[in-house]
Amino acid sequence: MPETVLLLTLIVLPFAGAVAAGLMPTHARNAAGALAGAVALFCLLLVWVAYPTVSAGDVLRAEWAWMPALGLNFSLRMDGFAWLFAGLVMGIGALVVLYARYYMAEDDPVPRFFAFLLAFMGAMTGVVISGNLVQLAFFWELTSLFSFLLIGYWHHTTAAREGARMALTVTATGGLALFAGVLVLGHIVGTYELDAVLAAGDRIREHPLYLLALILILLGALTKSAQFPFQFWLPNAMAAPTPVSAYLHSATLVKAGVFLLARLWPAMAGTDAWFLLVGGAGLVTMLLGAYVAIFQNDLKGLLAYSTISHLGLITLLLGLDSQLALVAAVFHILNHAAFKASLFMAAGIIDHETGTRDIRRLSGLNRSMPFTGRLALVAAAAMAGVPLLNGFISKEMFFAEALSAEGPLGLVKILPFAAMLGSAFSVAYSLRFIHGAFFGPDPVDLPRTPHEPATWMRFPVEILVLICLGVGVLPAATVGPFLDLAVRSVLGNEVPYYSLSVWHGFNFPLLMSFIALAGGVALYLLLQGWLRSETEGEPLLRRFEGKRIFERAMVFLSWRLARRLEGIASTRRLQPQLRLIVAVAFLAGGAAVWVRGLGPGNLPPAPVDPVLALVWAVGGTCALGAAMLAKFHRLAALILVGGAGLAVCVTFVWFSAPDLALTQLTVEVVTTVLLLLGLRWLPKRVEVPGDGGPEVLTRARRLRDLGLAVSAGGGLAALSYAVMTRTPPELLARDFLARAYTEGGGTNVVNVTLVDFRAFDTLGEIFVVAAVALATYALLRRFRPAADSVEPPVQQQDQLSADLAEPGTERPVADWLLVPFTLTRLIFPVMALVAAFLLLRGHDLPGGGFSAGMVVAIAVILQYMIGGTAWTEDRLAWLRPRVWIGAGLLLASGTGLAALGFGRPFLTSYFGYINLPVIGEMPTASALIFDIGVFALVVGATLLMLVALAHQSVRGRRATSRALASLAKAGRARILAGDD
């Protein structure tokens, strides 16, 4: 198999498996398990296939261009170290899948579990075999994300939710720091490729930014590996299902941190800062974790703190700046994965078969589950570092390194003692695990009667314990080649001599081992009294709970600080916000002028035409009048806005923009009708003359707003004057003008632009209009109109009282507005014809879908206004605005898609002329069909909005008639005008 395919499969297959598992039905436990197992085993096989290449000292590589402009490639790279880790991820993964199949309850949504697990496996593989650091940081964050999902798998429990959130917050924040660190590192080296970074060790260490990069990367690594002071998330993550803990919290996720440290060891280690930060964190974590572990009453809690401690040990070894220590660290990573995964699984079996994990309740399980007991005993002994087991050998190497370490500050003097102390603690908690659970009298009052688990559930534990034994007895023959391979790929060819064997003769490390063993046993016996008491937690350190500090910090950050900032920087009131926007816009424009200056333009201004000046004297007065009257005289203000709009319309005509004028005019009509319809629900506001004027504060506020308005208006006037007196840039205009006919097939360039050159833009726009229309419709369906501000007009009152007198007939009492009524009926077909005319000629002459649609909408709304809702809808039942909207959108998008059918890009148009009888020669670009779509949409959307609003008055009238009826009963003829 080519190596590119192999590497890619290693990453893609788990994710593909995750998707497949996620799509399975909720209770497909066996199918999902089989799938996950098959994926893990197949990937393991692939890793094995890579062995010959890797063992020959070659590196498997694969590379795809990702962001070439930034020098980033998606590159995969597997050397011996990555190979070892990939094997660990897949191997333990396969065992965990088998275990989980039996561990998970029938009513859990198991496929989801396996989907997360597989996705995590893929992310972890990505971290391990990434060939560039940015990509590594990406997969790193993915592992945080999927571990969040896995820890929170039983999301109905608070502990799971909190644990998951805490793990995500800590590790993902660390991941961001790592990303920043990686960027700094990339800046130092000039590339993010791992090969180059590893080769540039000297340059990195001498660079002034080294310390920054180191701290940021360590933040990532130490949070992930739960090192002091970030260790608190790991015990809380024990709320996860036990297979997750066995996988994530022993073999993979937490190992990612130490993986990274070992990976970057050649590039970054070897400085005092590295020694102090990495070694210091490792030392403190090792002692702290081991000490706290002794006092845990929960089996998994004990294992969690023990994991923290062992990771501390590995970190400490990595911090020692010695090649032998690196060998020991890698070796211990493997050993710890083997015994800790098996112990987690054993703890899970105990939990599964007895219903509790509390050491104080458990006892004497050795009799009911002897086989599991033996397995756990061996694994725990390996954890304690008992000879002939794998933990012993790496611990011996650790002792040897502790004795020979060199470093600043005389810190190394205490290392041997610290190592022994940590080891003794480790013996003590291992003893507690085994003695507490498996020995002693028979347990009483357990939730379930304990018995051996299913054979296949125990199988993974058996395999792992076998590995512990095999490595412990014959290290060189079993793990030797693999360890050598991994270490060689990290250290290059400078691998120091080390001996993997059980017996090195009587020496200091052996002596230390025995002291630690004896000390641990003694400690355990001494602590019996404390451990049997009901005291929760450990002596001395109980108050320093990382979790509580973390929670306080979170509350401060996400709640108090946020609230305070919101109080300072935000308001719920609209006016200050708008004021701010206007002020900022003004200042931004002003700043640009300030910086670049605003000289006179190069074009002489055209002479003022008195007619247009007169038009704008009127238009401007209208605008000012509207501004003054909008509060107390809404109708007048509305009419004045119409006046200003007409002035705009005339301006468009004046300066050769007929299409704009047409659209502006029609839209003006519709807008006015719309606002008129809304007026009735606004509260009556009457100006009280001679009130002495508003108070001082209000007056000051108005003055400030006036200042803003004048500045904004003046600024915009100056800006537009400056723009207009300069030669306008040609930009697209030349192109559009040249190709409108020759390639777009229309002489109306604006229309061709809309339906052809920029048709995608128009398509987007009509979708927006459709969305807005539907939104208004939806809003109005649940509308609770305010009480009418005005009494119904006399006509309506008469009609209503007639309807009330003879319910059910609804006979018109009088022909109100007979002349306009007849006229609008007559004018309707004429307007429809005008609309058709505008639509069809749009491509060549002013017109088009927008204005044609508006004309139809105006025609219909006229009928509504004069004829009334009921009369119009009786006759125009075919008018279903939503259908028009849908048809318009379909037609427009369909025309665009049809181009794809002819192998052209989306919205390409075709054109030609056809001769129709009577009508004559007609342009038939496919753009016309698009324009018809626009037309239908505009008709539908406009009518939907207007009709929805108009219907409110029908509703309102029903409410009014009810009110009238009740009033009539009370003998009162008038309706109270409702105001607030």
Next chain:
Amino acid sequence: MELVVSLAIGVLAGSGVWLLLRPRTFQVTIGLALLSYAVNLFIFSTGGLRTGADAILGRGQVGTLAEFTDPVPQALVLTAIVIGFATTALLLVVLLAARGLTGTDHVDGRERDR
């Protein structure tokens, strides 16, 4: 001529901004309408003011800016007019609904605290 149009833009924008900052919903709606006139005119004017220029090409003609008006700002403004109408409608309906729900036509849904 440019002076007239830019003054017109200024007056429209000034009136619009003034109304935008008022507390009543109807004032804000009207203000938005006036402001959109101003902005549309402004965008339109970026193509240069041309009286008597042709807007329509002859059959088969390749147009140039020397004889014809700039179609790009016009096309932009044309869509802006329609969108402006749609958003005004939406604003109006939201304001009416707010008035129905809160009983006031103040933009904040409640009268200013005195």
